[in-house]
Amino acid sequence: xxxxxxxxxxxxxxxxxxxxxxxxxxxxxxxxxxxxxxxxxxxxxxxxxxxxxxxxxxxxxxxxxxxxxxxxxxxxxxxxxxxxxxxxxxxxxxxxxxxxxxxxxxxxxxxxxxxxxxxxxxxxxxxxxxxxxxxxxxxxxxxxxxxxxxxxxxxxxxxxxxxxxxxxxxxxxxxxxxxxxxxxxxxxxxxxxxxxxxxxxxxxxxxxxxxxxxxxxxxxxxxxxxxxxxxxxxxxxxxxxxxxxxxxxxxxxxxxxxxxxxxxxxxxxxxxxxxxxxxxxxxxxxxxxxxxxxxxxxxxxxxxxxxxxxxxxxxxxxxxxxxxxxxxxxxxxxxxxxxxxxxxxxxxxxxxxxxxxxxxxxxxxxxxxxxxxxxxxxxxxxxxxxxxxxxxxxxxxxxxxxxxxxxxxxxxxxxxxxxxxxxxxxxxxxxxxxxxxxxxxxxxxxxxxxxxxxxxxxxxxxxxxxxxxxxxxxxxxxxxxxxxxxxxxxx
Numbered sequence: 002x003x004x005x006x007x008x009x010x011x012x013x014x015x016x017x018x019x020x021x022x023x024x025x026x027x028x029x030x031x032x033x034x035x036x037x038x039x040x041x042x043x044x045x046x047x048x049x050x051x052x053x054x055x056x057x058x059x060x061x062x063x064x065x066x067x068x069x070x071x072x073x074x075x076x077x078x079x080x081x082x083x084x085x086x087x088x089x090x091x092x093x094x095x096x097x098x099x100x101x102x103x104x105x106x107x108x109x110x111x112x113x114x115x116x117x118x119x120x121x122x123x124x125x126x127x128x129x130x131x132x133x134x135x136x137x138x139x140x141x142x143x144x145x146x147x148x149x150x151x152x153x154x155x156x157x158x159x160x161x162x163x164x165x166x167x168x169x170x171x172x173x174x175x176x177x178x179x180x181x182x183x184x185x186x187x188x189x190x191x192x193x194x195x196x197x198x199x200x201x202x203x204x205x206x207x208x209x210x211x212x213x214x215x216x217x218x219x220x221x222x223x224x225x226x227x228x229x230x231x232x233x234x235x236x237x238x239x240x241x242x243x244x245x246x247x248x249x250x251x252x253x254x255x256x257x258x259x260x261x262x263x264x265x266x267x268x269x270x271x272x273x274x275x276x277x278x279x280x281x282x283x284x285x286x287x288x289x290x291x292x293x294x295x296x297x298x299x300x301x302x303x304x305x306x307x308x309x310x311x312x313x314x315x316x317x318x319x320x321x322x323x324x325x326x327x328x329x330x331x332x333x334x335x336x337x338x339x340x341x342x343x344x345x346x347x348x349x350x351x352x353x354x355x356x357x358x359x360x361x362x363x364x365x366x367x368x369x370x371x372x373x374x375x376x377x378x379x380x381x382x383x384x385x386x387x388x389x390x391x392x393x394x395x396x397x398x399x400x401x402x403x404x405x406x407x408x409x410x411x412x413x414x415x416x417x418x419x420x421x422x423x424x425x426x427x428x429x430x431x432x433x434x435x436x437x438x439x440x441x442x443x444x445x446x447x448x449x450x451x452x453x454x455x456x457x458x459x460x461x462x463x464x465x466x467x468x469x470x471x472x473x474x475x476x477x478x479x480x481x482x483x484x485x486x487x488x489x490x491x492x
Contacts, residue, residue, distance in 0.1 A: 003393045004426070004468060004487050012408040012471075014397050014415050014425055018196040021148040027163045030137045033121055034164060037096035039067040041089040043081045045101045045153070046072055046245030048238045051253050052183040053100035053123075053157040056176045060161035063170060069094070072250040075302050078331070079358070079365055080105070083112035090116045097121065101153025103135070104128045105358050110135045125156045125189075126359060127343050148194045154183030155198055175211050178202045179257070181417075182214070185230055186238035188363070191422035199417050203228065212260030217241070220263040230417025243269040246302025247276075277306050286315045290384035291345070293377050295322040295330055295370065305333035305363070312337050318345075318389065320366065320380075328370040336362040340389035348383050349376065393490065396468065400429045403450050406478050409471050424470045426483055433463040453482055 034040070040061060044054035054070045061068040071089065073079070080102040086109055089097055096119040099106065103122035110133035113120035119136040128142055141149045141156060151159070158180040162172050181202015184195050191199055206214055210225045214237060218225050221236050244253035247269050255261050280303070284294055292315070294307075301323045308321040312335040322332035334342050342364040346357040349366075353375055357366040368376055418424045435446035436459055445455045447465055459465070468484040 003391050004428070004484070004489050005393055005395045006428075006489050006491050012398065012400075012404050012411075012427075014412060016415055016422070018193055018422075020194050020197050023148060023159060023194060025139070025141065025144060025147065025159060027139060027160060030121060030123075030139050030160060031163050031167055033119060033137050034061075034066070034096070034098070034160075035167070037066065037119065039094045039096065040069075041092070041094040041097045042068055042070045043085060043089070043097055043099045043102070044070060044072050044250075045079065046075050046250035047101075047187075048241040048253070049153045049183040049187040050101040051241060051245075051250055051257060052154040052179040052186075054254070055257060056154055056157045056161050056179050057098060057100055059173055059176050059179075060164050063173075064164060064168065070254065072245075072254060074249060075245055078367075081109040082106070083108050085109065086112040086116055086118065086120075090118055095119065099123060100157045101125065103133070104138070104140055105133070106135075107131075107133045109133070123153075123156050123160055125151050125153045127361070150190045150192075150195060152180075152184045152187040152189045152195070154180045154187075155189070155195065158198065174205045174209065178205050178211055178214065181206070182233055182237060185233040185417050185419050186242075188234075188420045191230075191417065191419040196417075196422055199230075199419075203230070203233070203417050206233075211257065213241075213257035216256070216260035216263035217266070220267045229413075230419050233417055234419055239273070240266050240270045243273045246306075247273055247300065273303060273306070276300060276303050277310065280307050280321075281310055284311060289377060289381055290388075291318045291320070291380035293320040293322060293332070293373065293380065295324050295332075295373060297324050298326075299323040301331055304331075305335070308333045308335040309363075311335075316391075318342065318384065322368075322370075324370050330368050330370050330373070332366045332368070334359075334364045334366055336389070338389035338391045340384075340387070345380065345383050345387070349379050352379055394423060394426060396428050396489075397425045398427050400427045400451075400469065400471075404471050404478060406473065406476075409473050409478050412472075424472070424481075424483075426468050426470055428487070428489065429467045429469050431465060433459050433461055433465060436460060451480070453480065455482065455485060457485060 042054050042057050044050040058068055081099050098121045100123055104124040104126050110120055122135045122138045124140045141151055181199045184199045189195055206228050207226055215225050217237050217240050241253040256266055304321040304323050308319045311319040316337055318336045318340055320332050320334045322330040324330045336342050341361045346366055353372045355366055355368045359365050412425055431448035433445055434449045437444045442454055445459050446452050467482055468487045469480045470483050471480050
């Protein structure tokens with residue numbers, strides 16, 4: 002891993018989160034919503050889509066506007082489709098509002114026009130050159146010069162806030178918590194506006210969490226009063242996502258809304274972990290620059306998780322595909338370093354028939370398995386010509402002594418940590434002063450003061466260089482090793 006050298010020797014995080022104005026032109030969207038008699042909220046099967054749906058529902062309920070949430074099952078695929086429009090029309094709704102999807106829903110927009118339904122698209126995914134012919138569209142990525150990196154729930158929060166403002170009403174604590182949860186969970190940059198929203202959500206979760214969050218933490222053996230960005234990203238979000246991956250997103254919706262079935266969801270999450278482990282054990286690295294791994298009938302709900310793990314392990318972008326009986330390969334891609342998946346797939350689409358969508362770092366792609374070899378060849382060619390640039394992380398300082406508990410406690414003011422706002426990282430250099438080992442572990446002492454369980458072959462007198470992150474657990478200061486072999490770039 003590459004790190005930038007920072008000569009700061011104090012245990013102080015030097016981070017700022019400037020908030021940009023979020024005065025988007027929402028008057029047309031809000032007017033269209035107020036003119037609607039009954040609204041179908043069409044979300045997604047992950048935590049961002051579920052949270053977005055609940056935020057908008059909360060606002061519409063307060064305003065007394067009839068509404069109902071529709072969530073696609075994962076087998077139906079991502080995003081609103083003509084079949085969903087037909088279903089919603091049959092139930093008598095005059096308006097559809099998409100949340101966390103829709104910016105490439107060309108066929109659904111056409112179906113809505115033909116059915117006489119107003120389609121209002123709110124989304125945060127990358128728009129293409131042309132936009133769907135919807136009644137109204139709101140996506141921050143269409144506005145240059147303004148903060149654009151919101152999660153789907155962040156976009157929905159902006160719409161809901163403006164709806165309530167028009168009636169001199171305020172957003173609820175539940176809406177802020179849901180927006181904060183999805184902002185951390187959807188791995189958007191935790192800077193500026195996103196960090197502010199995530200921080201406010203975190204503070205409310207600690208004081209009085211909504212039923213679902215409280216129940217998830219209880220079932221996982223965690224205390225809501227001490228919730229952190231780690232808990233949001235690695236405890237709460239995966240359990241909500243497990244419902245859409247292995248059962249139904251409706252279960253995740255009801256869990257967040259009512260706090261029901263927390264134990265059953267806990268078991269689903271364990272099953273998810275077992276399935277991911279099973280497929281990871283089947284996969285070996287290849288010489289391909291951007292490998293594609295395809296499995297017959299692999300559960301679609303876990304292919305993104307597998308791709309993410311492989312990207313970390315192999316240090317290259319990866320696609321994992323689930324191939325059905327007709328040869329259709331539904332796939333998830335994850336990037337490594339600075340590498341734009343959307344641009345890669347735009348290049349691929351000029352040579353073979355694919356559909357794709359998503360973000361620079363995480364995207365979905367569908368192709369026919371007969372094109373597998375050609376797809377692999379094209380990906381290798383593109384990646385050879387546009388190699389990923391390894392991400393460079395900043396060191397927060399240099400450890401010259403063991404930190405005091407009170408110093409580590411100050412780090413909490415920078416929570417939640419996550420993408421673009423990583424856990425504190427400090428350089429520790431010194432000499433191995435003691436080595437204790439057994440068959441299954443090896444405890445290394447550095448400078449007679451710092452103890453770590455490390456894998457490498459160490460002996461007394463070795464000079465070592467580590468990047469570590471101090472944290473507090475059960476009232477004790479501990480240190481996590483982030484990098485055992487850091488490469489430090491000089492400024």
